[in-house]
Amino acid sequence: MPLPLPNDGLHAVNVYLLEGLADDGGLVMIDGGWAIPEARKALEEALATVGRDLDEITHILVTHIHRDHYTQAVELRRAIGARVCLGVGERPGLELLNQLRGGVACSLQVLRHAGADDVADRVEARYPDRYRAGDWEAPDHWLDAETLRFGGSELQVIPTPGHTRGHVVFLDEQRGLLFSGDHVLPRITPSIGFEAAAPGGRPLAAYLESLHLMTRYADARLLPAHGPVADSVHSRVAELLDHHDDRLGKTLAALRESAYDAYAVARRLAWTRREVPFGGLDPFNQMLAVNETVAHLDVLVLRGDVAVTFTDGVNQYERKR
Incomplete structure (x- = not known):
């Protein structure tokens, strides 16, 4: 179910509603969308087309902390009581967002350490509120590398740091489906290390390792957070690895x-x-x-x-x- 994004070049974020998993007959939702009225309305209308209601969502499994994935999950928990789950690697970023109420996120600090003070100034002037902490509540459950069981079905939680430190994907091996969040996207390359957590580490190195990790599992159908569904995770991973090899060569040159x-x-x-x-x-x-x-x-x-x-x-x- 594609949900709209405000003033964003990606236009929509895909969320997925899974039937027949929860023991009580409810729905399991993967990613939450951005907490804006347009997204809530689109979600309600999409559910109505399959004869379901918003309050049937019992669990929301979030791939990462970015607001187009997390903030509506928190809002829905307040409204309908759904349980929100998020990768444990996102805990430092979430805590920092709460500490920085009224302050800028650390992405601007990365710019200044890169010598790009003028870009940082223009970003902060153009988007005065976009990078400031909103209402970031903790999830009900921190996800690690584990298997989630819903009735007779299983979803493997696979940590895939890179896009953010705590990004996770959800693999349904039985059905050959990978809910990839922003880790593997079919048409674009995800941004790397764009988050509120304090600068440090080597996010691209982590991302490349996380891409290689995907090839250690059987190939699956790609269900991404942005763009169309694709037939093969492995083929897209190979393209992303080739892209970064090319960019590393051009950066060195x-x-x-x-x-x-x-x-x-x-x-x-x-x-x-x-x-x-x-x-x-x-x-x-x-x-x-x-x-x-x-x-x-x-x-x-x-x-x-x-x-x-x-x-x-x-x-x-x-x-x-």
Whole structure:
């Protein structure tokens, strides 16, 4: 069931309603949508087309903490009493969102460490409320690597850090279905490490490892949070791995004769499938581009191809000879 998103380039988030799993005959929902009236109305109308009601939802399994997946789950819990489940790796981000009421999220700090103060200023000015903490309540159950049993059916919870630290996917091995959230998307590459949790770690390295993890399970049908259903998880994973290999090569090539911050490197690269120059992106997508560049540079550091030094509050990257 695609639910609308406000002022978002993705336009919709897919949520899934599973019948016949809950012991009491209720519905299990995967991802919650963004807590806006339009999404609530669309969900109610979609349920009506299959003869079901909103209050029949008993469990909401959320793939990650982003507001287009989590916030309506919390709202529905208040309204109908559904149990909300979220990956335990999201606990630090959730706690930080509650601490930062009235403060900006840490994605802007990543920009400043990348030398992109002007992008951070423009993002904060253009979206003064978008990156501020809202009402982020804890889930009823923190999910780890475990198996959820509903009647005679099972869903495996598989932690897949990268897009966020606590992202999880849900695998129904019996039916050959993977509810992939934003981990594996059929038409776009997910943003990496875009979250409120304090900067640190190497989210792209974690993401690539999580992609490889998907190939250790039998191939399944891909049910993503954005875009159409696809027949093969494995084939899309192979495309995503090839994409990041290509981006790592281009990022390394952008480091030429001296040290650069990530902002300078991002401006040397083209973006999206249309090869748009950095200057052609809006401030929000410039922020994502700088974050992506930081993630790729950090993997190159991990591989020993690039050295990094922290000077005057900014990371400087230099290609090793």
